[in-house]
Amino acid sequence: MSHNSLAINLCQEYQISQVQQDQRKLFVHWSDGHCSQFHYLWLRDNCYCPKCGDPRHGEKHFRIVDVPLDLKPLSVHWDSGKTIEIVWEPDGHQSIYDAQWLRQHCYSATERERRQHRPILWDSNISNNLPQIAYEEVKTRDAGKSQLLKHLRDYGICFVRNVPSNKGELESFAQSFGPLLETNYGRVFEIIVDPEESQKSVANSQINLIPHTDDAYQYAPPGIIFFHCLMANKNGGGQSTFVDGFQIAEVLRQEDKEAFELLCRYEVPFRKYYRDRIDMRFSSPVFSLDSGGNLQEVRISNLFPAPLDLPEEIIEPFYAAYRKLMQLYTDPRYCLQQGLQPGDLVMFDNHRIMHGRTAIGINNQRRHLRYCSVDRDYFQSAWRRGV
Numbered sequence: 001m002s003h004n005s006l007a008i009n010l011c012q013e014y015q016i017s018q019v020q021q022d023q024r025k026l027f028v029h030w031s032d033g034h035c036s037q038f039h040y041l042w043l044r045d046n047c048y049c050p051k052c053g054d055p056r057h058g059e060k061h062f063r064i065v066d067v068p069l070d071l072k073p074l075s076v077h078w079d080s081g082k083t084i085e086i087v088w089e090p091d092g093h094q095s096i097y098d099a100q101w102l103r104q105h106c107y108s109a110t111e112r113e114r115r116q117h118r119p120i121l122w123d124s125n126i127s128n129n130l131p132q133i134a135y136e137e138v139k140t141r142d143a144g145k146s147q148l149l150k151h152l153r154d155y156g157i158c159f160v161r162n163v164p165s166n167k168g169e170l171e172s173f174a175q176s177f178g179p180l181l182e183t184n185y186g187r188v189f190e191i192i193v194d195p196e197e198s199q200k201s202v203a204n205s206q207i208n209l210i211p212h213t214d215d216a217y218q219y220a221p222p223g224i225i226f227f228h229c230l231m232a233n234k235n236g237g238g239q240s241t242f243v244d245g246f247q248i249a250e251v252l253r254q255e256d257k258e259a260f261e262l263l264c265r266y267e268v269p270f271r272k273y274y275r276d277r278i279d280m281r282f283s284s285p286v287f288s289l290d291s292g293g294n295l296q297e298v299r300i301s302n303l304f305p306a307p308l309d310l311p312e313e314i315i316e317p318f319y320a321a322y323r324k325l326m327q328l329y330t331d332p333r334y335c336l337q338q339g340l341q342p343g344d345l346v347m348f349d350n351h352r353i354m355h356g357r358t359a360i361g362i363n364n365q366r367r368h369l370r371y372c373s374v375d376r377d378y379f380q381s382a383w384r385r386g387v
């Protein structure tokens, strides 16, 4: 567990029923029977009075080195379960804490566990119940936009239907979430099958692309990716594929813990080299976990590998783990395959969801997708703010 960037806010109202103290901590007993322990140092550090910072923006001016390690209250008062007021030794500084705020930030194991966001993991069966929404809903109703953000948070993916194809539509829609990212291909990139363009990106080629996360060779790969379908193939081929990287991780953790741990520990190097102008390299473990073992990020790409650079004795076990991983993420059981139609937009979290494409036939080159991306931070911010 850690302070999860998608931590759930608990909405219930709690009353304080008793407050006790010892040498280092305050014990707050709540009406539901839960007891929170708050260290004095933590409480003093989290005073948001105007002297300690700017309460409007959460900025802090207080410095923890300015109080003694054995800091103690001079007095503690609690008022009808709404606030706790502490006057501190030795300077007499006064801090007032809102009871609900305290409960929302209680760092007991049970409350931290309860706040943890749990992604909804999925496999190919998600095709029976796709996270999707009509563009009209998202554009005209806050509830529609909230639903979209919720799908992205929980499933890492959402399909938006009936998005107009006019120039600039995708751009302005994506910008309503945050600034568009500048990528190697520009801010808005046209994915059209074109032998000339295929030198620029494999996305423009006809080959089968096995699932991957984009731009794994970058320090910060794109966050939320948008694919807007403008033209589709008539005879199949060029279908989009998606795999839940978190699901793959959990299956591997269950089936082969040793392999999973190797992939969490050792780095895979990636490199993108392009017409003598770009030489980007980054190494990262396949799975990044927080301190509680929760998945934070998946980085998988067979498209831009660089030579493994690991201790000699790790090479063989690592390849064994890497092969298991690849067997899993190319297994149709975990793959959502969708033939996108003109007007379909798919948005997905590139730090969780892998995407790919089936091969495009030689006489079947009509597929046209428009691509752009926005950082994850803006989505999470919008989701927290409730719009």
Ligand SMILES: [Fe+2]
Pocket: 203, 212, 213, 214, 355
């Ligand atoms: Fe890609």
Ligand SMILES: [Zn+2]
Pocket: 047, 048, 049, 050, 051, 052, 093, 094, 095
């Ligand atoms: Zn203060």
